[in-house]
Structure formats: structure tokens, C-alpha cells
Amino acid sequence: MSEQVFLLPDLGEGLTEAEIVEWRVAVGDTVTVDQSVVEVETAKAVVDVPCPYAGRVVALHGAAGETRPVGQPLITIAPADGGEPAGHATYREEERAGSGNVLIGYGTGHGAAGRRRRRPRLTVAPEPAPVPDSAPAPAPAPVAAASGPAAVPGGAVALVISPIVRRLAREHGIDPATLRGTGPGGVVRRADVEAALAGPAPAPRPTPVPDRLDAAPTGGADGPTAVGRVAVPVGEEDLVVPLTGxxxxxxxxxxxxxxxxxxxxxxxxxxxxxxxxxxxxxxxxxxxxxxxxxxxxxxxxxxxxxxxxxxxxxxxxxxxxxxxxxxxxxxxxxxxxxxxxxxxxxxxxxxxxxxxxxxxxxxxxxxxxxxxxxxxxxxxxxxxxxxxxxxxxxxxxxxxxxxxxxxxxxxxxxxxxxxxxxxxxxxxxxxxxxxxxxxxxxxxxxxxxxxxxxxxxxxxxxxxxx
CATH class of the missing domain: 3.30.559.10 (Chloramphenicol acetyltransferase-like domain)
Known part of the structure; x- marks a missing residue:
């Protein structure tokens, strides 16, 4: 084995993503087993993430301020001697035993082997294409989220990796199956949902896309039937602070x-x-x-x-x-x-x-x-x-x-x-x-x-x- 990709581990407490606060290492640095490589902020705390591999850093997946979903690549380590990265075999044993060395406060293990889920057979809309369980995934490929795929008429499903993306689409009345994912393998990403929100809304004449959109349901007595968008202008001198973490x-x-x-x-x-x-x-x-x-x-x-x-x-x-x-x-x-x-x-x-x-x-x-x-x-x-x-x-x-x-x-x-x-x-x-x-x-x-x-x-x- 040559390079080893360390994925952002399960954060527990129902957390599905983390924002990168600061990288502790840079490309080319040499790291040891359980060395803290990045500080991330979850929705509940700021934690240091230790890497279970030793070797040379060849890639950092994500910059400071970027949000990474759980199960996505975080850092890639290559062995200095060309062999298997140090700590690899040990890490796999610790992962099965729940050593607690991957993320402080959460642990590396995921419980007994019976709790592991097989990767579901997914097809990407609109052109169904089966993905075998045994198909190898490239380093940046997403891991299927626990929330499962979104159903599509005709038996296909839309590949949506993050529960956050699924919730965002649901809150704004968007069917993920209607979106063309721009992520690896056709994954529907948050940017795809936001792009759909920023698209032209049904109106007698075209309206410019505002800087910020506040979703508001509209409809009759039977309840909301559509999602209206109210433009809230953001001036050049306004300070925009995103709600994150x-x-x-x-x-x-x-x-x-x-x-x-x-x-x-x-x-x-x-x-x-x-x-x-x-x-x-x-x-x-x-x-x-x-x-x-x-x-x-x-x-x-x-x-x-x-x-x-x-x-x-x-x-x-x-x-x-x-x-x-x-x-x-x-x-x-x-x-x-x-x-x-x-x-x-x-x-x-x-x-x-x-x-x-x-x-x-x-x-x-x-x-x-x-x-x-x-x-x-x-x-x-x-x-x-x-x-x-x-x-x-x-x-x-x-x-x-x-x-x-x-x-x-x-x-x-x-x-x-x-x-x-x-x-x-x-x-x-x-x-x-x-x-x-x-x-x-x-x-x-x-x-x-x-x-x-x-x-x-x-x-x-x-x-x-x-």
C-alpha cells in the first residue's frame, strides 16, 4: 500500500460535519501516529483531530474555514520508505476495538461488527447506473450517509452524501432527484442546492438574483404550496457573518x-x-x-x-x-x-x-x-x-x-x-x-x-x- 487517506471520523452526538479552524501541519511535513493534524469546530465544540498514520503529508483536503462532511477525506499520508504507512495495521485493530485515538472525546470504533452498514446500491439520477458494493472508491469519493438516498420515480435514487444537504433541500421544497450533482460520482452537494435556490424563480419577468435569499412559504388554506424568495440586499459596506458551527x-x-x-x-x-x-x-x-x-x-x-x-x-x-x-x-x-x-x-x-x-x-x-x-x-x-x-x-x-x-x-x-x-x-x-x-x-x-x-x-x- 502506498498512500493512505484519513477520513473525517464520526463525530458522535448526531454531528455530520465540521469546519476546519486551523491546520497543524502542511504538505511535506512528517507526522507521527496520533499526532494532532487539524483543529476543527463542530456544532458543539472545538476539537483537535489526531491522525492514525505516520508518514509524509501529501495532501490536505480542505482549507481553513471550509466545512467537511463526516466520512470525507481529511488528509493523505504517504510512507517515507514507500511501504505501508506506519500505524496502519495497528489502527485497523484499534478501530475494531474502539481505541479512542482518532478523535479526542469520540473514539475510533463504531461498535460491534454487526453495527456496520453495507454500502447501499445507488444509482445517480437522471441516468441510472448501478454502483456495486465491491466497487473501489477513489480517495475523494463520498461515503453514503446514514440518512440514505433520496427516492426518484422509476426506482432510481439521487446520490446525496450529507444529511445537511438533504435537509436544506427539504426546507426549500427542492427534490434532490431534479438536481444534477457536481460532486464526485454525481453527488448532489450543498452548492448544487444553493445554485438551485439562486436560480430564476417563476415570475412574469426575469428578476435579478439577490445577494441573499430568505425563504418564505406561500400558499393557500391547505398549507404551503411553493417556496417564495424575498430579496434582502447586501451592500458593499455590510458585514456578512455566516451562521456556522x-x-x-x-x-x-x-x-x-x-x-x-x-x-x-x-x-x-x-x-x-x-x-x-x-x-x-x-x-x-x-x-x-x-x-x-x-x-x-x-x-x-x-x-x-x-x-x-x-x-x-x-x-x-x-x-x-x-x-x-x-x-x-x-x-x-x-x-x-x-x-x-x-x-x-x-x-x-x-x-x-x-x-x-x-x-x-x-x-x-x-x-x-x-x-x-x-x-x-x-x-x-x-x-x-x-x-x-x-x-x-x-x-x-x-x-x-x-x-x-x-x-x-x-x-x-x-x-x-x-x-x-x-x-x-x-x-x-x-x-x-x-x-x-x-x-x-x-x-x-x-x-x-x-x-x-x-x-x-x-x-x-x-x-x-x-
Whole structure:
């Protein structure tokens, strides 16, 4: 064997593509087994991809900023001595065993041999041509995606490699079978779908193709019947920022939350003077293990969720049921250079306050550095959002779908406050609770928020619930 092509591995978590952030090597460089060769950004995290082969780099498939589908060529390695690339045989054994050496956090293996799928027999429309299972594929040839081929009248299928392409076509009412693929072997690529979108729409007279198109369904009472296109001009001085990677997932998730969840926000002002003093006393006693205000607020949230478990839930719309989680997997909203992410502390209810403080510090630091694996960014049951760090008092945040509630905390500032009938200056914060009205009514939501406010004002109440 001479050259060996390393394909972008399965990223897990339902991810089907990754954007190349930075190549760690160049053509002509010599690499070793498991050396990191490229940094990629998925929809959930930024990860380094190690190469399972050793040898000389002869080709890099894709430039920085380019999105590569899973299963497509990433890098080509040639042996320095003309033989099989070092690590090749070992890699094949590790792949069967799931060594975890290909992509940090995901693993090389794909499970037992019984889980592997045979390549389906595909024909490319409009000229059907069978592709045998045993037919060798050239290096850049695509691997059939799990979503399968698109059906074409007459028994043929359109070769569409990426679920992203299939979804894009479906959202815009385009049948992939009507497109002529420009990819290797006639594969319908994203560019082919976008070219069809940019084509002339049915109109009495020709219309110039706009710089950007926003799809909008049109139709009668029976539902959408066609896809209309509304031109949104983009000036030469406008800054166009594509929605890719984490930013795109954030946009999709927030849009879905607003579409599906009937949310309500309630709020209350609370005197946080005692909470600030409690934190100061804890840290003075044990300065080597400081506790943050966020950790104390997390402890208060956990106390509230123990008393009001209805908010530690999600709505299963397909099963028409509400699922209350037994454990609390606490999400912490964190602002990073790549956008807002919500890392999750698994089984937070089992942690002490000091353990919460340490976990929060390590998790938020890793989130801002972009080193959290995707598994740490999913599976939350309740979110705590400290938007007070931005210098604001209040907010009506969007629930982190599919969770049912989110507690927001504003900045803590000196304000006039009545204490025992006398006006005094106190540390005051605004607390807000945004909740899914399907899981509970105002009595439960108000009870939870009042309990949180009472614990903020009288931290001693926590002792009875810890």
C-alpha cells in the first residue's frame, strides 16, 4: 500500500460535519501516529483531530474555514520508505476495538461488527447506473450517509452524501432527484442546492438574483404550496457573518425554543446582603478553597428543585407526556468567544457546595477555552444564568430547549431598602424565573422563585435542606 487517506471520523452526538479552524501541519511535513493534524469546530465544540498514520503529508483536503462532511477525506499520508504507512495495521485493530485515538472525546470504533452498514446500491439520477458494493472508491469519493438516498420515480435514487444537504433541500421544497450533482460520482452537494435556490424563480419577468435569499412559504388554506424568495440586499459596506458551527446551533436551538415552548417570566427583587456576607465568611475561614457567589446560587437552585421537582423536567411532545428527571443536571450559561454555551454539571445535587464551586470554575474555564467535549454541552435539566456579570439588572431569557425552566440572576448593587421599618443601603439583586407553562402553573413557579429569594436573603434556610 502506498498512500493512505484519513477520513473525517464520526463525530458522535448526531454531528455530520465540521469546519476546519486551523491546520497543524502542511504538505511535506512528517507526522507521527496520533499526532494532532487539524483543529476543527463542530456544532458543539472545538476539537483537535489526531491522525492514525505516520508518514509524509501529501495532501490536505480542505482549507481553513471550509466545512467537511463526516466520512470525507481529511488528509493523505504517504510512507517515507514507500511501504505501508506506519500505524496502519495497528489502527485497523484499534478501530475494531474502539481505541479512542482518532478523535479526542469520540473514539475510533463504531461498535460491534454487526453495527456496520453495507454500502447501499445507488444509482445517480437522471441516468441510472448501478454502483456495486465491491466497487473501489477513489480517495475523494463520498461515503453514503446514514440518512440514505433520496427516492426518484422509476426506482432510481439521487446520490446525496450529507444529511445537511438533504435537509436544506427539504426546507426549500427542492427534490434532490431534479438536481444534477457536481460532486464526485454525481453527488448532489450543498452548492448544487444553493445554485438551485439562486436560480430564476417563476415570475412574469426575469428578476435579478439577490445577494441573499430568505425563504418564505406561500400558499393557500391547505398549507404551503411553493417556496417564495424575498430579496434582502447586501451592500458593499455590510458585514456578512455566516451562521456556522456553534453560532448556527445556538440560533437553531433558540428558534426552536421560542417556537415550541409557551414560556412565562416572573421576577422578584431580593436583598443579597446576607448572602454576600456568608460567602465572605466562608472564604475567610478556608481561603485555600474559595466559594463563589455562583456556587451559592447553584446550591440555592438545587434546594429549590428538591422542593419543586416539577421544574426539573422536560416535555415529550411526541409521547404527550412530562418527564421529570430524577437527578439534577445543572446547566451554567457561559459567554465565550464562539458564542453562548451551556455546559452541564452532571448530578449536581450530589455535590457539596465546595465541590460545586470547584466544578463551576473548571467547567466555565474549559468552556471559554473551547476544550469541553460535546457530551458536556448536552443533557441539562435546569439552567442557571448569571447575566448580572454583564452589568444588567434583569432579563427575559429564552429557555434552553428541551428544559422547562431557567433562573436568571442580575447584578448585585447598592440600593435603598427598608429593613425593620428603617431605610438602609443594602446589596440588592433581581431574580427572574422563565418557565414552560406546560409543566406547571404560576403557583409552583412562584413558590420556587420565592424559595430562592428567601434563601438569598436568609442563607441559614439552606441548612434545613442540605
Amino acid at each position: 456553534v453560532r448556527r446551533v445556538i440560533a437553531d436551538k433558540l428558534s426552536r425554543s421560542r417556537r415550541e415552548i409557551p414560556e412565562v417570566t416572573i421576577w422578584v427583587d431580593a436583598d443579597a446582603t446576607a448572602l454576600v456576607e456568608t460567602r465572605r465568611a466562608i472564604n475567610a475561614a478556608t481561603p485555600d478553597a474559595p466559594v463563589s457567589l455562583l456556587a451559592l446560587l447553584a446550591r440555592i437552585c438545587l434546594s429549590g428543585l428538591r422542593r419543586f421537582p416539577q421544574l426539573n423536567a422536560r416535555v415529550d411532545t411526541e409521547g404527550q407526556r412530562i418527564v421529570q428527571s430524577r437527578g439534577v443536571h445543572l446547566g451554567i450559561a457561559a459567554q465565550t468567544d464562539r458564542g453562548l454555551v451551556v455546559p452541564v454539571l452532571r448530578d449536581a445535587h450530589l455535590l457539596t457546595t465546595r465541590e460545586l464551586a470547584a466544578a463551576l470554575a473548571g467547567t466555565t474555564a474549559a468552556a471559554r477555552a473551547g476544550t469541553l467535549p460535546p457530551a458536556r454541552l448536552t443533557g441539562g435539566t435546569f439552567t442557571l444564568n448569571n447575566y448580572g456579570v454583564f452589568g444588567v439588572d434583569g432579563s427575559t431569557p429564552i429557555i434552553n430547549h428541551p428544559e422547562a425552566a431557567l433562573l436568571g440572576v442580575g447584578r448585585i448593587v447598592d440600593k435603598p431598602w427598608v429593613v425593620d421599618g428603617q431605610l438602609a443601603v443594602r446589596k440588592v439583586t433581581q431574580l427572574s424565573l422563565t418557565f414552560d407553562h406546560r409543566v406547571c402553573d404560576g403557583g409552583v413557579a412562584g413558590g420556587f422563585l420565592r424559595h430562592v429569594a428567601d434563601c438569598v436573603e436568609q442563607p441559614a434556610l439552606l441548612v434545613a435542606n442540605v
